[in-house]
Amino acid sequence: MRAELEFLQNHSLTSVLRRELETLILSGEFAPGERLNENSLAIRFSVSRGPIREVCRALAEKGLLELVPNRGVFMRRIGEEQAAELYDVRAGLFASAARLLATKVTPEQISELQSLLDRMEEAVLANSLDNYYPLNLEFHDSILRFAGNSRLHKAYSELVKELHLFRERALLQGGGLTVSNIEHRRIVAALGAGDATAAMDAAFAHVLSGKSRMTLPAAADTEHSIGGTAKTTDIA
Amino acid sequence: MRAELEFLQNHSLTSVLRRELETLILSGEFAPGERLNENSLAIRFSVSRGPIREVCRALAEKGLLELVPNRGVFMRRIGEEQAAELYDVRAGLFASAARLLATKVTPEQISELQSLLDRMEEAVLANSLDNYYPLNLEFHDSILRFAGNSRLHKAYSELVKELHLFRERALLQGGGLTVSNIEHRRIVAALGAGDATAAMDAAFAHVLSGKSRMTLPAAADTEHSIGGTAKTTDIA
DNA sequence: TTACTGCAAACTGTCAACAGAATACAGTGC
DNA sequence: GCACTGTATTCTGTTGACAGTTTGCAGTAA
Missing domain, CATH: 1.20.120.530 (GntR ligand-binding domain-like)
Known part of the structure; x- marks a missing residue:
């Protein structure tokens, strides 16, 4: 139980989501340049769009995703x-x-x-x-x-x-x-x-x-x- | 006007906020280890907490802020x-x-x-x-x-x-x-x-x-x- | 006085809903 | 048949609100 408590304290929903999405990306789940639908991701992970957006912003900062205003997040395409x-x-x-x-x-x-x-x-x-x-x-x-x-x-x-x-x-x-x-x-x-x-x-x-x-x-x-x-x- | 349109397309509210907050941080506005109140920031920039949170996640990923679950965002303290x-x-x-x-x-x-x-x-x-x-x-x-x-x-x-x-x-x-x-x-x-x-x-x-x-x-x-x-x- | 307990305020985490932009498509004119 | 225009739909950007947690403070007992 001690371990579970510590888990809850250190791993927020957002951080778990982040790791999960990063794994998905690196596993090749999405094609380069493919657009990621926020709603679909939210439904897939059974959360609302808020946390999804936060995670996407973080991964975009890290260079795995690309953000286009008013169009959404895309898998980064590296030439x-x-x-x-x-x-x-x-x-x-x-x-x-x-x-x-x-x-x-x-x-x-x-x-x-x-x-x-x-x-x-x-x-x-x-x-x-x-x-x-x-x-x-x-x-x-x-x-x-x-x-x-x-x-x-x-x-x-x-x-x-x-x-x-x-x-x-x-x-x-x-x-x-x-x-x-x-x-x-x-x-x-x-x-x-x-x-x-x-x-x-x-x-x-x-x-x-x-x-x-x-x-x-x-x-x-x-x-x-x-x-x-x-x-x-x-x-x- | 052409320039203004282009500005709106490329610089979303979030991106402007991001730059603004980053400048604030680097200017020494906040002390190392100081906690940043999301609500205060939201009021300060006249936006809601959502965009503020997204910006904070991005800046944390960049290493300027530190996130502590259920406690908030803190200025990163570098030893x-x-x-x-x-x-x-x-x-x-x-x-x-x-x-x-x-x-x-x-x-x-x-x-x-x-x-x-x-x-x-x-x-x-x-x-x-x-x-x-x-x-x-x-x-x-x-x-x-x-x-x-x-x-x-x-x-x-x-x-x-x-x-x-x-x-x-x-x-x-x-x-x-x-x-x-x-x-x-x-x-x-x-x-x-x-x-x-x-x-x-x-x-x-x-x-x-x-x-x-x-x-x-x-x-x-x-x-x-x-x-x-x-x-x-x-x-x- | 000091330590502890319990309550209240403040804040974060999350969600659902609305407004605006982009996209897809049907309809119209050539 | 083809290009263009206007509309409908879909999705993002943003907001406000609610639930759960943390923090600070007052009150109480030793």
Whole structure:
């Protein structure tokens, strides 16, 4: 019961709604550019329009939705240029984390990262994107976590969520995995050596490399994901 | 009249309110941790509570306000640790801008930055913080602008706004100006040489240097700003 | 005097309803 | 058949009101 009381105090209806709608958005429930009907959402969640509107305003501020006066809220549509811009921001945050971590990383953390590198290497050899993808996420997340700056971590995570809205991106070619993991090794090597500048540089270059891997093939084939929820992945 | 119509279409009541309230907050109208009464705000702006609530949700998402269930909205209180974290994020964004700019900067932009450096140098010699401060802002803003990434620029600006909430910081000592401008010169030199890594490194180090200039003296004297709206400045 | 209890006022959370704008569609003229 | 106009519908923007919670205060007992 104690736990339930605490739940009621910390999680208001609005905050629950917010989380719920965010999950819905990130799960691909709505198509890019699709309009969200406030009334429908209100009925769907069995609440009135007030809380729905508040949640939409918050998510719009976060960059997941778009507000058009007198027309309503729309799923944010992220074009190639906007995605490219987001990559630059993400690169800066990731580089910051790497640089901060370089001066304080512990041997245990290095070996944990090494372990991830090895497991990713296996996935590369098996040419298994399905195995590589979650390890890649964990690798990046670990660096952010080890950096020990919760605000930086939060900003990075939100940026990754925002990038998920960019669905018109190409699937990664097999060769990308090899390159990606080589870059990973370079980052860990710099971290292990305590070289802040090199770590920052490698981290930044890695994300930018992912950006070019992502946008270049997309220009050649932009129709592949229309009408489906093709599982696109993001190796950076 | 054309302009007025366009104004009505693009700026809804909520968006105007949002800007207004944000200005109020950043101007120091409310003390850190102070509670904002929804009804008072509604009366003050002659609107109902609905729009006020939506605006507050948006500004809370942005990090300027804090929401406590069943108790209301409060001015966000930023402690020293949080401010330190924000500096790291800011450093990453600024470094990203510097690195991106290094590969595309034009001679005209370099000379514009040089001009700012010279004018800051004058302010340093005159030991005039009042002259130095706006030039310093313009210097940083110019680099973000020249970098040509609007999203990065926006993220940086919002972070600076968020940092403004940290009022318990010390005024800058005179010596800081000299150091700060030396760091500025190092950034511009790297940019002019087209050295992306050096530019990124110098930019990151500069913001972190500003962070230590900010937090160290504050630890020695944390009571200086109580009860007043002392004009504190932020040299980084 | 101090601590506790109970009540009252104030405020937030939520809802339902109204006004105005945008959209879709039927009707009319060419 | 096609473009245009006027109307009806739908949806957003905003408001006022009610329910539940928190806060402040007066009253009481130790």
